[in-house]
Amino acid sequence: MKFTTRKELEEYTALLRERENPKRILVCMGTGCLAKGAEAVYEKFVEVLGAKSLSASVVFEKEEKSSFPLCPTGCMGICETGPRVRIEPQGIQYLRVRPDDVEEIVERTVEKGEVVYRLVQQEATNGQVRYWPLMRDDPFYRKQIRLVLRNCGSINPENLDEYLARDGYLALAKVLTEMTPDDVIGEIMKSGLRGRGGGGFPTGRKWQLARMVRANQKYVVCNGDEGDPGAFMNRCLMEGDPHSVIEGLAIAGYAIGASEGYIYVRAEYPLAVKRLRKAIQDAYAAGLLGENIFGSGFSFNVHIKEGAGAFVCGEETALIASIEGKRGMPNPRPPYPAQKGLWGKPTVINNVETLANVPIIILKGAEWFRSFGTTTSPGTKTFALTGKVKNTGLVEVPMGITLRELIFEVGGGIQGDKRFKAVQIGGPSGGCLPEAYLDLPVDYDSLCGAGAIMGSGGLVVLDEDTCIVEVARFFMSFTQSESCGKCVPCREGTKHMLSILQKIVDGRATLEDLELLEETALVVKDASLCGLGKTAPNPVLTTLRYFRDEYIDHVVHKVCPARVCQAMREFWIDPDKCRTCGKCARVCPVACISGRPKVPYVIDQTKCIKCGSCFEACPFDAIVVRWRRKDNE
């Protein structure tokens, strides 16, 4: 089917809707569930349905007798409980499905509509077990509003018809046939949509800046270089609903007057690349991309560029350099990419999630969009909820929700009911917020005020067993190795900060080091060339602000309250258990263990480097490890 007019598309959409089979077996085939064996589950469904001579593949033929369309979908959300299966129209959801469960699911749920309770999400409170068989009742979904993820986990991402049946490409059709580029920009401005990549710059303004520049060629770029460790929302979106990103990109192209679009995807996401390629190919075949779309005179081509593993390429100017085939190093701004970007032409770069918001804003209007979220940050935000939280996975919540709701209601609280310690937002550019900030509303401005940033949406929950100083060191080692080396403050500063943090973790630091760390952090923040360096000190600065005591414990008392930093341990020899064999003394690399036959051996605490060799060598378990405590405890 190739569409040459808007009318043809609308007629086809109506036809698809009429024919769509409400019965469906949805099997999550996102990266998470695939890793848990979703493919085998899917194949088993094909086999079982086939054996019962039930048709497994007719999505758009309601009349077909005994047809149960089997649909591989993108991410459904709670990846940890994968592989996940959902049976429509009831919305019965099963978790940790094994191939052996498939027959029972088909016989009982698909054919008779019964629930198989042993595969259902359950929650035990006060000895009472509650079951959440239906998606709409599940506490994980209850507070979520899925606008961007509207199709993610509900459609087959590799089937264009399924996207079309859900108003796919109607926004593009509307834009091309009844709106001027200025109308489009006006609508996006009115909606208050802000860049979902982290900075929160108003999308409409960005488009307007690029529209105002006169040039014979302009470009739009979709930034899918989701490099933050701990974030995977964009991956899920590109894997689960690739067409929504492509449609958003085409609308952006029309708005600024660009006929070429690029999607830059990081190399670590092979499945996203595969599905995007398929989607682009299908869209071309259907006349939704290419020359003269819907006879409007607007032509638009989309290319995929694969990254090659460099965090800094998420920065706009570095990303441009990388598309041009160069080393991904940033350039000073101005000129901004909107004025002079890819190959010196005006370029708009938008995040994956920002673009996926565009089609629904166009279809449902700015007013509708503003009914979600807060006044300054309208709409929703997707988060990758991970770390020590019960429900880890992909979530989408309205802006302005509190961290407490997000972590304890959607996330279900802390694993093993341990104590919440901090939440890390925004990855290596963001910050760690303590318990006192749990009631902070999640929006761009509130987070900024607290020293963190929205970032692309990585949200890592830390519990009492996590050492804050070690987390800060971890982020610094990440940014230090990812620093591209172009500007001095970032290249040298991150290196020094890392070495100080390492000293603290190793128990060799003094209070002067702490001061130097803070001073260096501020210089790196002020003086670096690009966003990577400017935000790299954030994890250090926020932890120093909110968890200074823990730094002091490490520096002054040489104590790690979370019992993580190995240097804060002490090794002792239990004189009652020691058989004076001398094995420990022979393996000790610093020769700090002394003794002689029939006299228990002793470790010289001042020389011990806590390597643990003696502990491993002792055949009598005579060596005890103790975590240092503060003197007054």
Next chain:
Amino acid sequence: MEKPEQGVALSRSFEKVNAILEKHGYNPSNLIGILQEIQEEYRYLPEEILTYVATALRVSPAYVYGVATFYAQFSLKPKGKHIIRVCDGTACHVKGSEKVLKAIREYLGLRDGEQTTGDLLFTVETVACIGACALAPVIAVDNRVYGPMDEEKVRHVLEALERGDEVS
């Protein structure tokens, strides 16, 4: 166990390279894509091929070398048949990815600084984030993700790989 193919990377024939260059229209802006495909073919970027690519694209060898060393994905040393990528993203880190890495390296008998086993069967790398944080800690072997891992499970995966089995 299958013998690693010796000498593939040292093949002096540039036919495959030419085909890759042809496909990308000899366009220097496709350099990253070109290098990715070359690496796919040879499992690393042999130095003489980098020089050849530079000449063919009419850019300096230093430019190509600069790009090849900037991005973490590229390797100038031969890589193993199976590439094990251990995720050390935030979520994996706080859930103990270091122990997993240590277990893998111990199992394969890699010495400090070594990434590839002597028989060119395995290469072990750490990556910042695979994007499967909900299954942390995860590893990816040749683009297949396994998680959540611990010292025990990772040994099973490696044993199965050595036997050449599919791991579930």
